[in-house]
Amino acid sequence: MPDRHDKILLVDDDPNVLSGYRRHLGRRYTLLTALGGQEALALLDGEPDVAVIIADMRMPGMNGVQFLTECARRHGDAVRVMLTGNADQDTAVQAVNRGHVFRFLNKPAPIEDVIEAVEAGLRQHRLHRAERELVRQAEITRNALERERAAAKQQREFVAMVSHEFRTPLAIIDSACEILAGPYQITEPQRAKRFAMIRDSVARMTELMESVLSVSRLEGGGLVAKPEPVDLESLLRAVVERVQSAGSGHRIELETGRLPGALTADPRMLDLALANLLNNAVKYSPGRDRVLVQAVTAGDEALVAVSDEGVGIPPDEIPRLFDKFFRASTASGIAGTGIGLYLAGQLTRLHGGRIEVRSEVGRGSVFTLHLPLSGIPTR
Secondary structure, eight states, rough: OTTOOEEEEOOOOOOOEEEEEHHHHHTTTTEEEEEEEEHHHHHHHOOTTOOOOEEEESSSOOOOHHHHHHHHHHTTTTTEEEEEEEHHHHHHHHHHHHHHEEEEEEOOOOHHHHHHHHHHHHHHHHHHHHHHHHHHHHHHHHEEEEEHHHHHHHHHHHHHHHHHHHHHHHHHHHHHHHHHSSOOOOOHHHHHHHHHHHHHHHHHHHHHHHHHHOOOOOOOOOOOOEEEEHHHHHHHHHHHHHHHHOOOOOOEEEEOOOOSSSSEEOHHHHHHHHHHHHHHHHHHTOOOOEEEEEEEETEEEEEEEEEOOSSOOOOGGGGTEEEEOOOOOOGGOOOOOOOOHHHHHHHHHHHHOEEEEEEEEETTTEEEEETTTOOOOOO
């Protein structure tokens, strides 16, 4: 059944031929005509969805083989048919090899033969289009499956890492409780040390659970920003003091320049984002004790830079740092879950900000948090 919207291009240097075919083909299809190859190519540039091209072999300037060869290069989706009164073998070979011609028609071709050739060409065009769509859908499905496999692999690795992260503090708590409750003679300083170990382990597990729950609430839409005026310098000092008191052995230095008196933000979210950046710097700086936090105002932004002298990140891995569960190759052997930076990045975006990363393997990293002074977006 012909579709009036099917586009057919007829190219012939004889206006009488074009006029004759137009009367019959124009009733069945959307018919475009051109008197030569160059004119037809210009027309095709504006009509990329032509389904069938019928071209005469003998045309001045650009003959049919040359024209259809160019069509095959520039408009390969269109099915190509050649009209020729000189159907010798050499012409046929050239047309097939260079122009990828689907069918030949000897001139003068009866209109019934032309319509039959057009219909066959349209079926071929639809078949190719359906085939391309199947290939496209298969590629989409394949990519989706690969993403699912990668996500499942990351999930398994995440569960394994979280299990390890919980197992260590639980082992410390169990050991400390055994000594405290057992028939051992321990001094008061030793007793106090064991209690401190228990408190530190509980704090670590609480922090880990809070991060996991925050990610779950964030992705479920349950983590809603509650903006209020925040003293950025006071918040930074509180975060630095808390991370410092965790007993990592690192020396955390805070340098502040001119900062806004109050920043409109969600203090809980901002605290969590900054704490993750700072904990990240401490964790991935084994053997180096200095971490520097610098905060200033630059233009319409407040900048907070966290610098470490740690393991660094390979350049090709930096774009993936804020992906959930991703861990850089240089993090091998260092405990972690791969959600700290993901959470920091998401919370920063909720504030209308961004995190910039500069890093060099073996030399350390600088994570700079950009916060707009205009405050957290309303939306």
